[in-house]
Amino acid sequence: MTKTGIVVTLAMMGLLQACATTPQQQxxxxxxxxxVAGALAGAAVGNQLGGGSGNDILTAGGAVAGGVAANNAAGC
Structure with missing residues (x-):
């Protein structure tokens, strides 16, 4: 995903939250x-580590770990 795609995705999430009518929807x-933000951050960190096929594994692992950590931090 390109940087533009990431920015557009995050902007759309912000707009969706603003349109939500109930606290539960928000x-x-x-x-x-x-x-999503945690997964992107985790993937970016994981991508910086390792090399070759290890880089792909660390990127995927970072995305999963970042997503889970962000959800836990947000209380979801």
Missing amino acids: RQVGCVGAG
Whole structure:
């Protein structure tokens, strides 16, 4: 995904949260946003480590770990 795609995705999540009418809907959108942002951050960190096929494994692992950590931190 390109940087532009990431920015557009995060902007859309913010707009969806603003359009949510109930606190429960806002929380659900916020949880998705936290998970996506955490996964992107984890993938970026994992991508910086390792080399070759190990780089792919660390990128995927970083994305999973970042998503889970962000959801836990957001209380989802």
